[in-house]
Amino acid sequence: xxxxxxxxxxxxxxxxxxxxxxxxxxxxxxxxxxxxxxxxxxxxxxxxxxxxxxxxxxxxxxxxxxxxxxxxxxxxxxxxxxxxxxxxxxxxxxxxxxxxxxxxxxxxxxxxxxxxxxxxxxxxxxxxxxxxxxxxxxxxxxxxxxxxxxxxxxxxxxxxxxxxxxxxxxxxxxxxxxxxxxxxxxxxxxxxxxxxxxxxxxxxxxxxxxxxxxxxxxxxxxxxxxxxxxxxxxxxxxxxxxxxxxxxxxx
Amino acid sequence: xxxxxxxxxxxxxxxxxxxxxxxxxxxxxxxxxxxxxxxxxxxxxxxxxxxxxxxxxxxxxxxxxxxxxxxxxxxxxxxxxxxxxxxxxxxxxxxxxxxxxxxxxxxxxxxxxxxxxxxxxxxxxxxxxxxxxxxxxxxxxxxxxxxxxxxxxxxxxxxxxxxxxxxxxxxxxxxxxxxxxxxxxxxxxxxxxxxxx
Numbered sequence: 001x002x003x004x005x006x007x008x009x010x011x012x013x014x015x016x017x018x019x020x021x022x023x024x025x026x027x028x029x030x031x032x033x034x035x036x037x038x039x040x041x042x043x044x045x046x047x048x049x050x051x052x053x054x055x056x057x058x059x060x061x062x063x064x065x066x067x068x069x070x071x072x073x074x075x076x077x078x079x080x081x082x083x084x085x086x087x088x089x090x091x092x093x094x095x096x097x098x099x100x101x102x103x104x105x106x107x108x109x110x111x112x113x114x115x116x117x118x119x120x121x122x123x124x125x126x127x128x129x130x131x132x133x134x135x136x137x138x139x140x141x142x143x144x145x146x147x148x149x150x151x152x153x154x155x156x157x158x159x160x161x162x163x164x165x166x167x168x169x170x171x172x173x174x175x176x177x178x179x180x181x182x183x184x185x186x187x188x189x190x191x192x193x194x195x196x197x198x199x200x201x202x203x204x205x206x207x208x209x210x211x212x213x214x215x216x217x218x219x220x221x222x223x224x225x226x227x228x229x230x231x232x233x234x235x236x237x238x239x240x241x242x243x244x245x246x247x248x249x250x251x
Numbered sequence: 252x253x254x255x256x257x258x259x260x261x262x263x264x265x266x267x268x269x270x271x272x273x274x275x276x277x278x279x280x281x282x283x284x285x286x287x288x289x290x291x292x293x294x295x296x297x298x299x300x301x302x303x304x305x306x307x308x309x310x311x312x313x314x315x316x317x318x319x320x321x322x323x324x325x326x327x328x329x330x331x332x333x334x335x336x337x338x339x340x341x342x343x344x345x346x347x348x349x350x351x352x353x354x355x356x357x358x359x360x361x362x363x364x365x366x367x368x369x370x371x372x373x374x375x376x377x378x379x380x381x382x383x384x385x386x387x388x389x390x391x392x393x394x395x396x397x398x399x400x401x402x403x404x405x406x407x408x409x410x411x412x413x414x415x416x417x418x419x420x421x422x423x424x425x426x427x428x429x430x431x432x433x434x435x436x437x438x439x440x441x442x443x444x445x446x447x448x
């Protein structure tokens with residue numbers, strides 16, 4: 001129990017530090033609002049650094065991550081990988097629920113709570129997504145989206161080593177989700193079972209990468225500037241997620 | 252006499268059918284999207300040689316889309332900076348690039364169902380919302396922006412789960428132009444290299 005409290009304090013401090021360190025970066029772009037939609041999607045003040053990180057990520061991906069994803073996909077049958085994916089998604093339930101609530105989306109919060117109850121029991125620890133068959137389809141939420149609904153903008157674009165596309169808002173969201181809201185990390189730490197957290201993170205990473213092998217190959221092969229293509233599609237997709245899929249005012 | 256009558260009947264029938272026969276697409280934005288979505292799923296998916304898929308895609312593209320308008324939009328503020336010769340070459344390469352980049356993406360699809368959900372007109376542009384269903388996964392939302400000029404609807408943008416193809420291509424082209432010193436010639440060179448022409 002002492003360890004639990006200590007970790008909580010640590011995690012809270014960590015995210016507070018992150019918030020503080022990033023606050024100027026978050027606030028400046030909000031004040032300097034872009035003139036047109038074109039500028040909004042093209043603005044990339046950190047482009048030189050981001051492109052360097054992009055090259056670094058490509059090398060790392062080619063040497064390590066993509067081969068690992070291909071082995072993972074080659075060794076495990078689809079049913080097993082889908083079960084792993086479902087279980088990982090189910091573990092994300094509490095984080096999704098907390099963010100549904102913070103966004104005032106109570107209908108969606110109820111769906112999330114029911115999904116978690118159904119899939120943890122009937123779905124055997126989340127391995128089977130039984131809830132979808134009972135008319136409760138999956139949706140995703142995170143603290144980055146919650147900040148988005150509170151009016152925090154998505155600039156400047158930030159390409160993170162290993163983790164990929166982000167921005168100060170979504171990076172903050174990721175830290176808050178992982179170290180503050182997520183209960184499993186705390187429970188694992190309190191029981192000296194950090195292996196659980198690492199395994200979960202590693203599996204999540206490899207599984208996600210294995211589901212994007214063709215898509216990323218396609219972008220690298222067919223686009224003339226994959227870096228900016230990924231940047232723009234990712235930004236639009238995040239904006240869409242913040243709106244929960246409601247259509248945007250068009251150009 | 253009977254044969255003459257038969258001939259006249261056939262002729263009359265043919266005349267009545269004439270308006271439906273030409274390959275012109277539907278007259279409403281919704282009808283256009285429905286036809287095109289149907290054709291795309293029937294003609295572009297499954298196994299076939301690359302060149303075959305590309306030529307079918309090319310046909311659908313030129314019958315349902317306002318390719319020149321999309322091309323101009325995609326060049327954004329650089330359209331006016333380009334010389335007329337550059338504009339012409341760019342539009343040609345743009346179409347080729349779109350065919351090569353996007354036709355192959357239909358190869359992955361199989362067993363999809365396509366349904367138009369709603370349409371809402373706003374001036375000359377109509378937003379047609381559709382969904383693509385695949386067994387065992389959640390439906391994907393695809394929105395179509397259709398502009399009707401002189402009674403002829405043409406698609407000007409496709410938005411998949413909030414990601415606009417036109418906005419995405421414009422952003423990519425702008426990045427290429429900026430990185431070649433703000434000159435459209437840099438983009439044209441890149442497109443030429445990519446499309447092999």
